[in-house]
Amino acid sequence: MSDQASVLAERCSAALHAHDYCAQAMGMSIVEVGPGHAVLRMCVRKDMLNGHATAHGGMLFSLADTAFAHACNSHNRRTMASAASIEFVHPAVEGDVLLATARCVQQGRRSGVYDISVCRDDGTTIALFRGRSLSTDQPVLEE
Amino acid sequence: MSDQASVLAERCSAALHAHDYCAQAMGMSIVEVGPGHAVLRMCVRKDMLNGHATAHGGMLFSLADTAFAHACNSHNRRTMASAASIEFVHPAVEGDVLLATARCVQQGRRSGVYDISVCRDDGTTIALFRGRSLSTDQPVLEE
Amino acid sequence: MSDQASVLAERCSAALHAHDYCAQAMGMSIVEVGPGHAVLRMCVRKDMLNGHATAHGGMLFSLADTAFAHACNSHNRRTMASAASIEFVHPAVEGDVLLATARCVQQGRRSGVYDISVCRDDGTTIALFRGRSLSTDQPVLEE
């Protein structure tokens, strides 16, 4: 990938994150981003636990979905998720540090498929997410 | 459904919600619960928005997933989500009041399938969620 | 629904089936079709079994997918499946008569969501299918 594409991906990511109040409130940080891929980090807090004392499925989904957004908006085309599925593999608990790694599996003219894995920092797979994206003709970055 | 089953569903729901710090932090309330079904309510706050200024997919998923949990734990068997899929139909925005309605489509000995719709209070469909559950042999309620 | 819409649905269905060599080869028959819904019937043959001596998942999917096609093409707009998921609930065996019932859950301008249940003729649920459709601007019926 060219440096130009990498710089564009980083600018789109920064623009997204600046208005992503949800990701900010959840304490997500962007570890790495590039054309079609992204890595995000989040620590499981007490207010992210469900009634079974494990990380709420919605919190795992939110992390994966945000990594997906950074990956699929990296070419400066405003892109939304149209659908997603998630497989819960292993429960996460309070204090766990999670990494979501998103990669583009397939990108067509408008729709794409992205795979995101959510792992604990010791490498244990927590969840597997697959998202379908739909791109608009609008840019992510304002001129 | 008997009154007894309804009472049990309400007790399981209350026990779940008491420890569901995530649902509490998101301001979810339980509108209705019964054997195999549940209705939850949540208002979209600013800290639930993504970088496109709409409700974060993860927040819609969290609401649906929580309604799913109340429906599939209603028979006093500790039950987890093993997988889920979501279709995003219409964006929600700040201030929208959302209702997630969960119903059991199929319940086997251990695994079940539940459908959850997320609608705005004017009836507009926001998202459609389908979850697969896996039941343990443990009760939800402590003796 | 008006009679006109029902007649249109039946004409679209007949046009689809006339060229659906796969559905014909599998012995599917159209039990009922209307605007946004369809019921198809198929008997599980020996050449539809997998290595575990049960109906091949692909054969159950094919039946559901075909019912989906009849339901989502019923308004005379050429419509394709963009994605689908299936939950396998109960195995089917040779000789089982299966009914796939498709209904529209949500239909937007271009994309829609349809639910299809596959049941044995005694009412046992065999599989649950959810499909996402994408409509073109072309008609199903040639003028």
Added chain:
Amino acid sequence: MSDQASVLAERCSAALHAHDYCAQAMGMSIVEVGPGHAVLRMCVRKDMLNGHATAHGGMLFSLADTAFAHACNSHNRRTMASAASIEFVHPAVEGDVLLATARCVQQGRRSGVYDISVCRDDGTTIALFRGRSLSTDQPVLEE
């Protein structure tokens, strides 16, 4: 992987295929199989076309599902699909030669997640399949 594991995978695959009347009727051949992975080949015939003159989604699913079966049964534990999702990327037409490549993404004690890509022999992605497996305690091979 040891030679022993590879030999076992091939024996399980041969045993499955010998009774997979559906895969045989569809003309599938096993190109390669090993522990947790498999590659299958199929040519799109006229009796695999749908009403839009493209390969029926159910036929693409059947090919992917069969590759999935060979991959997840490769350790001599009888394993079934509990659920699957498929994304349709590009239509296939009569005469296309398709390859389905299955790989294990995650395997737990009983349940696993497998990804299968269906590509045309020129490398074009036709469909992406993700399957969830459930293993029994029974062997694939009879003693």
